[in-house]
Amino acid sequence: MQQLAWNPELPTAMRLRQLVALALTSGRPVALWRLPGAAHARLCLTLKADTALTGLPPVLEPSAPAGFAFFPFWDSDHNPPLFLPADLFFDLATPGTIQVSAAAAVRLPELRQRFAALPPTAPLPWHMSPQPVPKAATQTEYESFVAAGVAAIEQGTVQKVVSSRAVRRPLPDGFDALAAFKDLQQRYPNAFVSLVSAPGVGTWLGATPEVLAEITEDSVFRTMALAGTQPAQPGVAPAASLWTAKEMEEHAMVARYIVNCFKQLRLREYDERGPRVAAAGNLLHLRTDFAVQLNQVPFPNLGTDMLRLLHPTPAVAGMPKQPALDFLRRHEHYDRAYYAGFLGPVNLPETGSSRLFVNLRCLQLRPQEAILYAGTGLTADSDPAREWQETELKLQTIGAVLE
Numbered sequence: 001m002q003q004l005a006w007n008p009e010l011p012t013a014m015r016l017r018q019l020v021a022l023a024l025t026s027g028r029p030v031a032l033w034r035l036p037g038a039a040h041a042r043l044c045l046t047l048k049a050d051t052a053l054t055g056l057p058p059v060l061e062p063s064a065p066a067g068f069a070f071f072p073f074w075d076s077d078h079n080p081p082l083f084l085p086a087d088l089f090f091d092l093a094t095p096g097t098i099q100v101s102a103a104a105a106v107r108l109p110e111l112r113q114r115f116a117a118l119p120p121t122a123p124l125p126w127h128m129s130p131q132p133v134p135k136a137a138t139q140t141e142y143e144s145f146v147a148a149g150v151a152a153i154e155q156g157t158v159q160k161v162v163s164s165r166a167v168r169r170p171l172p173d174g175f176d177a178l179a180a181f182k183d184l185q186q187r188y189p190n191a192f193v194s195l196v197s198a199p200g201v202g203t204w205l206g207a208t209p210e211v212l213a214e215i216t217e218d219s220v221f222r223t224m225a226l227a228g229t230q231p232a233q234p235g236v237a238p239a240a241s242l243w244t245a246k247e248m249e250e251h252a253m254v255a256r257y258i259v260n261c262f263k264q265l266r267l268r269e270y271d272e273r274g275p276r277v278a279a280a281g282n283l284l285h286l287r288t289d290f291a292v293q294l295n296q297v298p299f300p301n302l303g304t305d306m307l308r309l310l311h312p313t314p315a316v317a318g319m320p321k322q323p324a325l326d327f328l329r330r331h332e333h334y335d336r337a338y339y340a341g342f343l344g345p346v347n348l349p350e351t352g353s354s355r356l357f358v359n360l361r362c363l364q365l366r367p368q369e370a371i372l373y374a375g376t377g378l379t380a381d382s383d384p385a386r387e388w389q390e391t392e393l394k395l396q397t398i399g400a401v402l403e
């Protein structure tokens with residue numbers, strides 16, 4: 001990547017808006033994200049939309065291309081796996097410059113011209129999905145779906161299944177996805193906040209608490225089991241919260257699944273911490289963290305291999321995986337699309353670092369409305385009305401930007 005000055009006279013917010021406009025007005029994919037705890041967002045823009053259609057899960061080795069992965073829950077023609085190569089990379093921590101790939105360097109004069117010609121106040125033409133709007137379950141429908149899940153658990157078909165639903169909400173007047181992205185960063189400093197827009201795929205906005213697979217700059221692989229939910233109580237420290245056997249069991253299944261993935265690869269040297277209580281917006285979750293020192297184990301492809309084994313985890317699908325997926329295919333009755341898939345930067349900005357998150361607490365943008373998504377892990381003790389209530393609580397995280 002080559003670093004160069006990019007319209008340093010423009011205020012940062014304007015430059016960000018114009019870079020997004022450059023992508024959207026020319027049919028190109030763009031991703032914006034802010035890592036948990038980070039002060040600044042980043043942007044990755046791909047010059048050729050068709051190069052983003054990889055059809056495969058991303059490779060996390062340092063030799064793999066740098067870019068942004070956007071992977072659906074179910075891999076299909078309707079919801080193709082994307083990898084946005086970073087032709088243009090903009091880090092809002094260093095707003096005076098952008099980084100460009102060799103392919104973009106060749107086209108710089110044209111890109112600069114197009115950028116300069118963009119009307120600064122035009123509304124942003126976000127990419128919209130060509131798929132029909134997913135069916136939104138009523139409370140009665142959702143509760144009977146949950147009851148079917150509990151029955152499947154009682155019959156022994158599955159041990160755990162994660163039911164979910166979509167909700168349609170009108171967009172407030174003057175809704176601006178970039179302003180919503182900024183709002184999410186302020187509201188949820190510890191979430192992974194993202195805004196992804198790609199032709200033929202649509203536009204997704206989210207603030208997720210769940211790491212799927214990370215490789216940090218200091219060569220540590222990390223993943224987490226995040227499951228078990230309750231509302232945060234004002235004035236009560238998260239660590240003082242009480243958890244039921246149902247929630248502990250729901251969580252333990254995810255932790256055991258991760259340990260089994262390590263076992264399948266014959267990796268024994270991992271560090272496991274938890275369960276601890278983690279706050280995410282208005283909710284508390286049980287969380288167990290796993291870490292592997294990559295320079296102390298003979299597994300150079302651990303990140304790539306674990307990613308393929310992990311997704312979809314029992315935090316979003318169920319246990320055992322295949323019967324749980326079969327149950328969802330038969331009973332869920334809507335298209336999750338990229339909800340409960342995963343997303344995040346690979347080898348970006350540093351070669352050798354990747355940060356992939358489960359796409360939760362998210363919405364999909366449509367011309368006049370937003371589709372919001374939420375799910376809950378079911379066990380034999382689940383009560384349908386309470387599970388509905390839990391999805392309502394989870395919807396509040398992303399729903400906050402529509403108020």
Ligand SMILES: C=C(O[C@@H]1C=C(C(=O)O)C=C[C@H]1O)C(=O)O
Binds near residue numbers: 210226227373377394
């Ligand atoms: C499925 C969602 O969240 C997942 C399910 C949880 C649970 O069932 O307790 C908790 C965290 C996430 O792993 C969602 O937010 O939609």
